[in-house]
Amino acid sequence: MADVLDEFVRHLGSERGRSEHTLRAYTGDIAGMLRHAVRMGCTEVAEIDVTVLRSWLASLHARGKARATLARRASAVRVFTEWAYRTGRLDADVGVRLASPKAQRDLPEVLRPAEARALLESVAAGTAEGDPVAMRDLAMLETLYATGVRVGELVGLDLDDIDDGRRVVRVFGKGGRERVVPYGVPAERALRDWIARGRPQLAAPGAGPALFVGVRGRRIDQRAVRTVVHERLRAVPDAPDLGPHGLRHSAATHVLEGGADLRMVQELLGHASLGTTQVYTHVSVDRLRKAYRQAHPRA
Known part of the structure; x- marks a missing residue:
């Protein structure tokens, strides 16, 4: 069974x-299922x-696993079978008969527009003294909020993925899918400042073409970006404690509240299916109710 898992x-x-x-997630999910199969007396797939x-699945439920976890693991097993x-x-294909609970798809907590502005302004204040870390943090936060990219997509950006003339960034998302996402003037200024003044102070020879680098001069990793977001948000009074994904959801929510439709948000976020984007539908309904x-x- 271990050999079959490796081949899968x-x-x-x-x-x-x-x-x-994704490979790590599938490995863990399928390995868990195979171990359970062995305990039930199976000797081969x-x-x-x-x-x-x-x-x-019943054993996972009995251990208190969330519905979203059960749904994800059942989906992984269906791909395997x-x-x-x-x-x-x-x-x-025995997996086609496997039912799983639908994951609860609540919209995570997001920043209010004023909180997002306060976050970015507080970081921008630290760039006046020429601090390269502050320049980097501002450029990363502006990019996350302006484009709604995933943290994994952000850390994978290279210098030539930024088209400064058209103010768009080329992003490689899940499954290697490429999309082009626009960004605004504040993000443009922050990126220019970081590339021209901040990055040369931090980048080490091993940085290669990485757009964002860590304090050791190499391509920054996702954990470091999450730490930056959490720490910078602590400076904003009453703001929720969010990570990079919270900025992604904030961007999508604010774009919808500004008048965009779900199709535009789907393109912005790089969702393969509109169904994934429909978690934001309640925002459209709120806007419709207000209008x-x-x-x-007779309202």
């Missing part, structure tokens, strides 16, 4: 182009049936 993960990486983060899969059936390791109260004579 190689398939995901080489043929389907999944990221390292061919002996796994829907009863084993349901028992595995489809591959195992297609490659002759299972006589039938109705203002416009309808």
Whole structure:
């Protein structure tokens, strides 16, 4: 079974182009299911049936796993069983009969526009003295909020991904999908300042083309960006404690509140399906209700 798991993960990486983060998640999920199958007496993958899969999900539920976790792991197993059936390791795709609870899709807490402005202004104040770390932090925060990119997409940006003339950034998202996202004048100023004055002070020879670098001069990692966001938000009175994903949700929410439709937000965020973006639908409904109260004579 371990050999089959290794082959499945190689398939995901080489043929389907999944990221390292995704590969680690699949490895953990499928390994857990296989261990459960062994405990139920299975000695090879061919002996796994829907009863084993349901028992595995039930054991996770009994241990208090969240609905979102159960839904994700069931989805991972369905990908595995489809591959195992297609490659002759299972006589039938038993995963298609596996039901899982729908994940609760609540919109995470977001910043109010005034809080986002206060965050960026407080960081900008530190750049006046020429501090390269402050310049970098401002450029990262402006980029996260202006474009709604994921933190993994941010740290993967190279210098030539920035088109300063058109004020757009080229982003490689999940599954290697490429998209071009616009950004505004404040982000343009912050990026120019960082590239021209801040980055040369921090970048080490091993930085390569990385747009953002850490204090050791190499490409910054996701953990460092999360730390920056949390620490910088502490300076904003009453602001929620958010990470980079909170800035992504804030950007999407504020764009919708400004009048954009869900299709535009889908393109901005790089969602493959509009269904993923529909978690923001309540924002559109709130805006519609407000417009109705203002416009309808019987509101």
